Amino acid sequence: MIIAANLKTNHNRTKTAAYLDTIEEYIKEHKSKDRAVVFPSMSSLCPSRERITIGAQNAYPVANGSFTGEIGTDHLDELAIRTLLIGHSERRHILNEDIGLIKRKFDFFAELGYEIFFCVGEPLEIKETGFESVLTYINRQLDGIDLTYPKLVLAYEPVWAIGTGKTATKEDIIAVHSAIKELSDKPLLYGGSVKVENAAEILAIDGVDGVLVGTTSWQADKYNALLASAQTIKE
Numbered sequence: 001m002i003i004a005a006n007l008k009t010n011h012n013r014t015k016t017a018a019y020l021d022t023i024e025e026y027i028k029e030h031k032s033k034d035r036a037v038v039f040p041s042m043s044s045l046c047p048s049r050e051r052i053t054i055g056a057q058n059a060y061p062v063a064n065g066s067f068t069g070e071i072g073t074d075h076l077d078e079l080a081i082r083t084l085l086i087g088h089s090e091r092r093h094i095l096n097e098d099i100g101l102i103k104r105k106f107d108f109f110a111e112l113g114y115e116i117f118f119c120v121g122e123p124l125e126i127k128e129t130g131f132e133s134v135l136t137y138i139n140r141q142l143d144g145i146d147l148t149y150p151k152l153v154l155a156y157e158p159v160w161a162i163g164t165g166k167t168a169t170k171e172d173i174i175a176v177h178s179a180i181k182e183l184s185d186k187p188l189l190y191g192g193s194v195k196v197e198n199a200a201e202i203l204a205i206d207g208v209d210g211v212l213v214g215t216t217s218w219q220a221d222k223y224n225a226l227l228a229s230a231q232t233i234k235e
């Protein structure tokens, strides 16, 4: 199981370090075997810990250059960061990253062998038009992405479930995950209002290989509770 925390624009450097300390302590104490991945904010990036992989929420597909506000591989290399989130719904829908840029990022970082957490998911207006539209929408997001890339981790995150407290139903998750699983055998996470209370049920679903969590993960004790849920499922 992969338990991934997307800290978004939360926790400065000091708070992130304390957060990681708490999680690492928990992992060691409870001998958690699940994989912990944390995506801190850009200025809080740091090298991975012994038991926690650190990933970047974003990077531009360059080593360096004139791209104001962005970071490239020079900056990731300095911290030995080899994991990257691409296609998150907030980057697609708030920061207006289009499918072309997302694909360019994927190709660039895949060529360099980065582990890529690639997010897909439909907005509410698509969901409301039915399951076939959802699949068509997701297929378009995956179009041109190498779904056999060895270091690919997929995440299904319905936009209407992100940060809204509204989790997809078990049936929704089963339906979409099995459709994505037909396209790729890579690990597939669910994301969108995963909470301590529903994590165990979601993690137990066939075709769910972990969770990508925002809001709930921002508190270290809640993140640790997610690890505890994962541990109960698989043992």
Ligand code: PGA
Pocket: 006, 157, 161, 162, 163, 164, 165, 191, 192, 193, 194, 212, 213, 214, 215, 216
């Ligand atoms: P959420 O965010 O858990 O707050 O819904 C999930 C995500 O954005 O990855």
